[in-house]
Amino acid sequence: MRISFKKQQFDAREEAIIDAVNHLLSEKGFDLMTMDDVADRVGIAKGSLYKHFSSKEKLAAAALTRLLTATLEELDSIPGETSAIDQLKHILAWSLRLRLKGGVPHLPSTSISLQRSLMLNLSYMTVALRVNKRFYALVAQARKDGALTDEVPDDVLVFTLYSRACDPTVDFLLRDNKLNHEQIIAAMVHATMGGFLARS
Numbered sequence: 244m245r246i247s248f249k250k251q252q253f254d255a256r257e258e259a260i261i262d263a264v265n266h267l268l269s270e271k272g273f274d275l276m277t278m279d280d281v282a283d284r285v286g287i288a289k290g291s292l293y294k295h296f297s298s299k300e301k302l303a304a305a306a307l308t309r310l311l312t313a314t315l316e317e318l319d320s321i322p323g324e325t326s327a328i329d330q331l332k333h334i335l336a337w338s339l340r341l342r343l344k345g346g347v348p349h350l351p352s353t354s355i356s357l358q359r360s361l362m363l364n365l366s367y368m369t370v371a372l373r374v375n376k377r378f379y380a381l382v383a384q385a386r387k388d389g390a391l392t393d394e395v396p397d398d399v400l401v402f403t404l405y406s407r408a409c410d411p412t413v414d415f416l417l418r419d420n421k422l423n424h425e426q427i428i429a430a431m432v433h434a435t436m437g438g439f440l441a442r443s
Contacts, residue, residue, distance in 0.1 A: 264306040273354040300360035304367045311370040327384035338408035339428045347408045392441050
């Protein structure tokens with residue numbers, strides 16, 4: 244079925260809006276981001292923005308849903324023979340690369356109002372639960388493989404994976420300008436996963 248040019252324009256603008264929201268969430272956080280900020284970043288009138296998203300909460304949900312969908316796609320792209328621990332390291336490195344490009348929003352936990360709105364957003368909750376299930380399954384497999392220490396509970400490990408991409412340590416390292424992006428990623432993955440690995 245052929246998509247009309249008008250629909251293509253609408254969809255392209257929507258992607259540009261979500262891109263802008265993604266960066267603004269990373270730069271300012273949800274509470275400080277405004278609809279005016281988004282419209283200005285995209286270069287459209289605020290009225291045009293409301294034709295796509297009726298609220299700041301829906302904007303943030305769209306950006307976070309797209310991020311989680313991309314996370315699932317990245318997990319699916321990892322070769323099946325890759326060990327669970329290496330898959331965990333891979334997805335952490337991938338999320339840090341996104342962060343270094345300004346593409347990872349602050350965690351929903353930084354805003355109570357955002358948390359509440361996301362809990363009511365079916366699209367977000369559906370994909371969030373799928374990502375969560377994949378992470379816990381990888382942790383369980385890595386434990387079964389003997390790669391993870393029993394001293395750290397599953398919840399701590401999984402929540403650390405989520406939060407590390409938003410760690411302010413990355414900002415300090417960037418400002419320090421002593422390490423390039425790949426060195427920062429390697430160091431952060433090692434610092435994160437090293438404390439979880441089983442002792443040989």
